[in-house]
Amino acid sequence: MKILLTGKNGQVGFELQRALAPLGTVHAVDSGDCDLADEQALRALIRTSRPDLIVNPAAYTAVDRAEDEAGGQLATAVNAIAPGVMGEEAARLGAAVIHYSTDYVFDGRKATPYVETDATAPLGAYGRSKRDGEQALMRSTARHLVLRTSWVVGAHGNNFAKTMLRLAAERKELSVVHDQVGAPTSAALIADLTAHLAMRLRHDPAFPFGLYHMSAGGETSWCEYASFVIERATQAGQPLSLTPADIHPIASADYPTRASRPLNSRLDTSLFTKTFGLRLPPWREGLNHILQQILRTP
Numbered sequence: 569m570k571i572l573l574t575g576k577n578g579q580v581g582f583e584l585q586r587a588l589a590p591l592g593t594v595h596a597v598d599s600g601d602c603d604l605a606d607e608q609a610l611r612a613l614i615r616t617s618r619p620d621l622i623v624n625p626a627a628y629t630a631v632d633r634a635e636d637e638a639g640g641q642l643a644t645a646v647n648a649i650a651p652g653v654m655g656e657e658a659a660r661l662g663a664a665v666i667h668y669s670t671d672y673v674f675d676g677r678k679a680t681p682y683v684e685t686d687a688t689a690p691l692g693a694y695g696r697s698k699r700d701g702e703q704a705l706m707r708s709t710a711r712h713l714v715l716r717t718s719w720v721v722g723a724h725g726n727n728f729a730k731t732m733l734r735l736a737a738e739r740k741e742l743s744v745v746h747d748q749v750g751a752p753t754s755a756a757l758i759a760d761l762t763a764h765l766a767m768r769l770r771h772d773p774a775f776p777f778g779l780y781h782m783s784a785g786g787e788t789s790w791c792e793y794a795s796f797v798i799e800r801a802t803q804a805g806q807p808l809s810l811t812p813a814d815i816h817p818i819a820s821a822d823y824p825t826r827a828s829r830p831l832n833s834r835l836d837t838s839l840f841t842k843t844f845g846l847r848l849p850p851w852r853e854g855l856n857h858i859l860q861q862i863l864r865t866p
């Protein structure tokens with residue numbers, strides 16, 4: 569199988585290079601090889617590499633910068649337009665597309681976890697661009713999987729866990745929001761699940777393409793997540809200036825950001841687990857593994 573992989577140096581893209589390698593030939597690109605905001609370059613890339621499967625973890629992920637005019641334009645080009653172009657080109661080749669989306673397509677006002685059929689209502693430009701990208705791909709006639717995930721964390725790349733470790737080495741106290749709830753999802757888990765799906769879609773003529781929620785099991789708040797990271801780092805003997813007791817819960821209203829975030833980022837993953845018979849391990853499992861890599865503990 570010939571696979572075209574975008575965003576090879578992102579959190580998920582990096583893990584996908586590893587996870588997809590046994591499935592066939594992987595042509596992995598980054599923004600230097602092809603700027604996804606350049607529609608003609610993207611079409612040329614797909615026409616030249618003629619993949620059987622396009623896997624697209626590349627995205628403009630700077631949630632706050634997407635609120636600026638320039639950031640918003642880039643987010644639209646990369647997140648909203650490019651997935652539709654991939655769908656059109658994949659349809660011409662008879663290829664399938666695996667694309668990723670986000671909990672930020674929702675406004676977070678629902679009291680229970682979001683299901684795939686819930687109406688989207690993004691709070692900011694990033695969420696809007698991701699919602700538009702899902703729809704553009706779904707409008708194409710290409711066979712596609714749209715996998716919505718949440719709070720991605722990987723050993724490679726930038727994320728909340730690494731930010732907390734850096735701040736915990738510099739500061740004596742931290743205030744972290746406690747009223748946004750979701751599931752930190754390991755980039756390695758996303759990549760491994762993607763490889764399972766890619767195997768199956770290749771061999772199963774009745775493969776159930778479509779939109780699925782795919783995040784780690786359980787839920788937490790950013791504040792509890794930060795405490796967990798600091799606790800593990802302390803146990804690993806990391807020199808830090810604070811302990812979990814120095815992490816104080818605050819409300820989102822007391823931590824204003826350019827883009828509003830949904831308070832409820834919980835995704836109901838039962839459609840995914842029932843359809844594919846795959847387990848989504850609890851978020852702590854994936855995070856522990858990543859922290860072992862970051863902290864270099866046994």
Ligand SMILES: NC(=O)c1ccc[n+]([C@@H]2O[C@H](COP(=O)([O-])OP(=O)(O)OC[C@H]3O[C@@H](n4cnc5c(N)ncnc54)[C@H](OP(=O)(O)O)[C@@H]3O)[C@@H](O)[C@H]2O)c1
Nearest residue numbers: 575577578579580598599603604626627629668670719720
């Ligand atoms: N991060 C999260 O918390 C989160 C949560 C929910 C869903 N998601 C979704 O999950 C997917 C993977 O996210 P991630 O955390 O792995 O993202 P990431 O670490 O920010 O990586 C994004 C990748 O996209 C590439 N990219 C950005 N602009 C590009 C452009 N104009 N042309 C080509 N490539 C471009 C970047 O390439 P360069 O490095 O070469 O610029 C980077 O490798 C995305 O669809 C994201 O929306 C993420």
